[in-house]
Amino acid sequence: MKYPKDFWYMPIIETITDVDNTFLSRREITCNFAGLGGKLKKLEAVDMITKEFKLDGKVVIPMGLKNQVGKPTITGIFYVYDNEELAKKHINPTIFSRLEKTKTKLVEAEKATEEDTAKETPAKETPAKETPAKETPAKETPAKETEVKADEKPAEESKEDKSE
Numbered sequence: 001m002k003y004p005k006d007f008w009y010m011p012i013i014e015t016i017t018d019v020d021n022t023f024l025s026r027r028e029i030t031c032n033f034a035g036l037g038g039k040l041k042k043l044e045a046v047d048m049i050t051k052e053f054k055l056d057g058k059v060v061i062p063m064g065l066k067n068q069v070g071k072p073t074i075t076g077i078f079y080v081y082d083n084e085e086l087a088k089k090h091i092n093p094t095i096f097s098r099l100e101k102t103k104t105k106l107v108e109a110e111k112a113t114e115e116d117t118a119k120e121t122p123a124k125e126t127p128a129k130e131t132p133a134k135e136t137p138a139k140e141t142p143a144k145e146t147e148v149k150a151d152e153k154p155a156e157e158s159k160e161d162k163s164e
Contacts, residue, residue, distance in 0.1 A: 012036070013052050016075070024090055027080040029053065037072035040065065043102060045076050059084045061091060061099070 014032040021028055029049065033040055042062040050060055063077040081087040088096065 013048060025082070025086055026090070029078045029080065031076050031078070033074040033076060035072050036074055037067050040074050041102075042099070043106070045074075046078070049076075049078050053080075055080055058082060059087050061087060061095065063091075063095070 012034055014034060016030040016032060017028070018030075019028045031049065033045065033048070042065060045065060046060045046062055050056065050058075059081040061079045061081070063079055065074050065076045067074055079087070079091070081090075
């Protein structure tokens, strides 16, 4: 990417280490994410790593994301496996269960937003129907006011009669 000379650019993903661990048949990547302190989620980081290193079709597992104190950078450690079976043998199952939980939450959130958008389109038509219904109670309120005024007048007359 080319940027103007006056534009100061710092890459978002800075690779610290990239090691091929042949003993465990995995690739270990350690990166710094600049400017994303407190905003980066594990699955977003995995997507960024797969795009940056072109790891389509491989299993990328975020082992840890650590925020650096006083800086808006996050240091992440990722393991890249060729197949998921090997990854499940080497890595603690709780990490996989946490990843599955977050994936299901994202799927549920997407479904909820789709349902909300589906509900909003018919909801826009229903307020138009409700507006005439809102006008009818407004017509009833003046009738109630006249009844109240009618009740007040005799009370005032009775006060005047007593004063005479």
